[in-house]
Amino acid sequence: MAELYKCVSKDLHSSMEKYTVFDSLFRAAVSAERSNIVHAIKSCAGIIFASLKLDPTLFSSQTDARKRDNPDLLRLLKKNGEGEYIRLAPILFARPDAMVADEFLKNPVLVQIIRIEMYGKKILSGKTKGQKARGQRCNAQCVTEGLIAGAAVMARFLMTHDPEFTATGAETKINYHADYDFYLEHLFKRTPWARSVIDYFNKEVFDVTSSSLAPSPDSPSIAPQTRTWEDDLLDELDAPAQVTSALTSIPATSAVVDIISNYRASISVNQGQSASATAQLQLGVNRLTLDNTIEPAVSAPRSVSSRQPRAHATASELTHAPEPTNTLEPEVEVPKRVTRHGGSSKAVAKPRGRGRSKR
Numbered sequence: 001m002a003e004l005y006k007c008v009s010k011d012l013h014s015s016m017e018k019y020t021v022f023d024s025l026f027r028a029a030v031s032a033e034r035s036n037i038v039h040a041i042k043s044c045a046g047i048i049f050a051s052l053k054l055d056p057t058l059f060s061s062q063t064d065a066r067k068r069d070n071p072d073l074l075r076l077l078k079k080n081g082e083g084e085y086i087r088l089a090p091i092l093f094a095r096p097d098a099m100v101a102d103e104f105l106k107n108p109v110l111v112q113i114i115r116i117e118m119y120g121k122k123i124l125s126g127k128t129k130g131q132k133a134r135g136q137r138c139n140a141q142c143v144t145e146g147l148i149a150g151a152a153v154m155a156r157f158l159m160t161h162d163p164e165f166t167a168t169g170a171e172t173k174i175n176y177h178a179d180y181d182f183y184l185e186h187l188f189k190r191t192p193w194a195r196s197v198i199d200y201f202n203k204e205v206f207d208v209t210s211s212s213l214a215p216s217p218d219s220p221s222i223a224p225q226t227r228t229w230e231d232d233l234l235d236e237l238d239a240p241a242q243v244t245s246a247l248t249s250i251p252a253t254s255a256v257v258d259i260i261s262n263y264r265a266s267i268s269v270n271q272g273q274s275a276s277a278t279a280q281l282q283l284g285v286n287r288l289t290l291d292n293t294i295e296p297a298v299s300a301p302r303s304v305s306s307r308q309p310r311a312h313a314t315a316s317e318l319t320h321a322p323e324p325t326n327t328l329e330p331e332v333e334v335p336k337r338v339t340r341h342g343g344s345s346k347a348v349a350k351p352r353g354r355g356r357s358k359r
Contacts, residue, residue, distance in 0.1 A: 037134075038154070038165050041113055044121050045158045048112045052076070052096075059158065067161040068171075077159055085172055087179040088233060091159065092152055101236035105152060105183065105197050111204045113151040114143065118205060142208060143201040145194075149183035186237055193237045 005016060016022050041048070046056035054072055058064055067073055075081040076091040090096035092110070094103035115123045118135030153176045154165070162169035167177040187194045202208040 033134075034165075037117055040121060041116055041154060042158065044116065044124060047124050048109055048116075048158070051108055062158075063161055063163045065161065067159065073159050077156060085156075085160075085174050087182055089156055091155055099233065101233045102193060102196070104193070104233070104237060105148060105187075106200050107155070108204075109155050110148065110151040111201065113154055114147055114201060114205050117147070117151075141206060143198060143205060145184055145187035145198075148187060148197060148201055149180050152183050153180050186234075189238055191238055193239075 005013065008016065042059075042062060045059035049059065050056070052072075055070075058067060058070060058073070071081055076096055077085055077089050079086055079090075088099070088104070090099060092105055092107055093099050094106040094108075096107070112124070118133060118140055120131075120133035122133075156174065156179075157165050157169070157176065160169060160172045160174065162171050162174070164170065165176070168175050187197065199209070
């Protein structure tokens, strides 16, 4: 219900919250509609599987006991027709006798099931006019991942002797619910295979193509490789597109090092320059007193040339250290004062913070 709440228009949220019976009414409506869809598909199952050259009388009844041991049906539901029922059933591949990963969920039978859901049984005879079917009433224009996954489990159910389409088959013990989630999970990964499945059904059901996903004319065609079994097949389904990053082609030059160093607020220089720059910064800090006066001291020689790259301090030093002060002050020429007798004497600088001196 939480997912449904997000999908429903916001102007209906108040009704969903107000009416306590909304949950039960909605579930009942969905269950009834699902039963109608299943009934419509079951009634024309013989036509849906006609391309597989199966005995059409097998589908006259869902509970026909012949389905249990029919070799043709078992070859489409099990690996080599033996063992357990598998979710990667051959019926789900475009060519059941050659289970190729690229052709998974691309069997024409699935297309027929979705077309019946969208347009009704009339579509099997080529008719498109008449009473609007479910898809037409909803103005559906493309398929969804859930629609494809639902068609996959429906195709497997029709070929079994399970009496009802429930979460777990009563006779076969197939977990249709878990398999539906399995198909949905891989389609939601949007891998190249998943996108090709969406394009395939959009073209076959709605005659819609996706130009954005069309392969480049210069790209070479790759022949699909037949896989052995489930693990290899799933690995190929989930394989992401091979995209070469532009950053991998950049050589590890000093420019790349500078970019990384600037991000960390420090530039890497040679060991001698770094040590002398750090010592000079610490010496400048020690010269600062509490009243911001400078004690006379011998200035340390500069070890870093002005033409060399300036070494930046680390982030912690920039945060706690005060602004460095230039300790090398230029010598100021003292003006001469002429006396009454024609002599001259140098003016003495008055100390700061004191009154005028007595003559």
